[in-house]
Amino acid sequence: MEPDGLHVSLGNYSGVIADALAQARRDNVVQRIWSKDASLWKTDAAHQKIIRNSLGWLTVASEMSAVADDLIDFANKIRGPGGFKHVMLCGMGGSSLCPEVIRQTFEQQSGYPRLLVLDSTDPDVLSSFANQVDIDHCLFIIASKSGTTTEPLVFYKYWYNQVKQRRQNPGESFVAITDPGTRMVEMATEDNFRRIFLNRPDIGGRYSALSYFGMVPAALIGVDIRKLLSRAEGMMRSC
Structure with a gap:
């Protein structure tokens, strides 16, 4: 795997990790993190509120x-x-x-x-x-x-x-x-x-x-x- 110039040798795990990354792209994980979409982590409102109030480190x-x-x-x-x-x-x-x-x-x-x-x-x-x-x-x-x-x-x-x-x-x-x-x-x-x-x-x-x-x-x-x-x-x- 060589995303953005990063060279990684994953051996037997290469296929599993490639599938996980592909799924993350389909789910827009990176974009949702930057938009502070708390539903990425939890579904209930109480936990989502806590998460939204804990993401100031991003910026x-x-x-x-x-x-x-x-x-x-x-x-x-x-x-x-x-x-x-x-x-x-x-x-x-x-x-x-x-x-x-x-x-x-x-x-x-x-x-x-x-x-x-x-x-x-x-x-x-x-x-x-x-x-x-x-x-x-x-x-x-x-x-x-x-x-x-x-x-x-x-x-x-x-x-x-x-x-x-x-x-x-x-x-x-x-x-x-x-x-x-x-x-x-x-x-x-x-x-x-x-x-x-x-x-x-x-x-x-x-x-x-x-x-x-x-x-x-x-x-x-x-x-x-x-x-x-x-x-x-x-x-x-x-x-």
């Missing part, structure tokens, strides 16, 4: 490309000789998966902070993270789609109290990523967070890599998010 690359300059500008403002030396992403599940991949994939860029991803409430892990950073020069990203996930809220309270003991304006050391209208928006506003990034509510945590949940930490450590998003848009067009 998020283009939408994030439009705000890439803002993220890069923000990254430039928080770094430098007197800026933050570490960025600690505090989240669980889908909110921390992409940042962890970014941390492991991209080397630390010269002049940019180092990224740490905290996704455990184990006291020993927390102590280890505290020993790795200069709290006076660490930017904490509190990431939670719902804004009510227990672990990120615990991280937020712990680190906020630590920073509060050291500076008069502790909120300047914090950034929030969450959905619009969540409790986290209220708390971040009350505590004067440096920035609050409102993510599209129709993107689930495990589909949020190219949304603010992935692109904010990526930009802050110097990843070329323009190129990354451009490549993602190229994949969109090829589909």
Whole structure:
């Protein structure tokens, strides 16, 4: 099989897969995905409503490309000789998966902070993270789609109290990523967070890599998010 320049050797499965692809073309599967046709997956109305409200990831690359300059500008403002030396992403599940991949994939860029991803409430892990950073020069990203996930809220309270003991304006050391209208928006506003990034509510945590949940930490450590998003848009067009 060689669709669009992709060479695949399928062996004994070639015929079965060819039949499945032919059926998908007859059923207009690709077109129905892009039109967010929930009936492709489920027939009952309740499930279809959930599905329609979970497909924002399909076009998020283009939408994030439009705000890439803002993220890069923000990254430039928080770094430098007197800026933050570490960025600690505090989240669980889908909110921390992409940042962890970014941390492991991209080397630390010269002049940019180092990224740490905290996704455990184990006291020993927390102590280890505290020993790795200069709290006076660490930017904490509190990431939670719902804004009510227990672990990120615990991280937020712990680190906020630590920073509060050291500076008069502790909120300047914090950034929030969450959905619009969540409790986290209220708390971040009350505590004067440096920035609050409102993510599209129709993107689930495990589909949020190219949304603010992935692109904010990526930009802050110097990843070329323009190129990354451009490549993602190229994949969109090829589909």
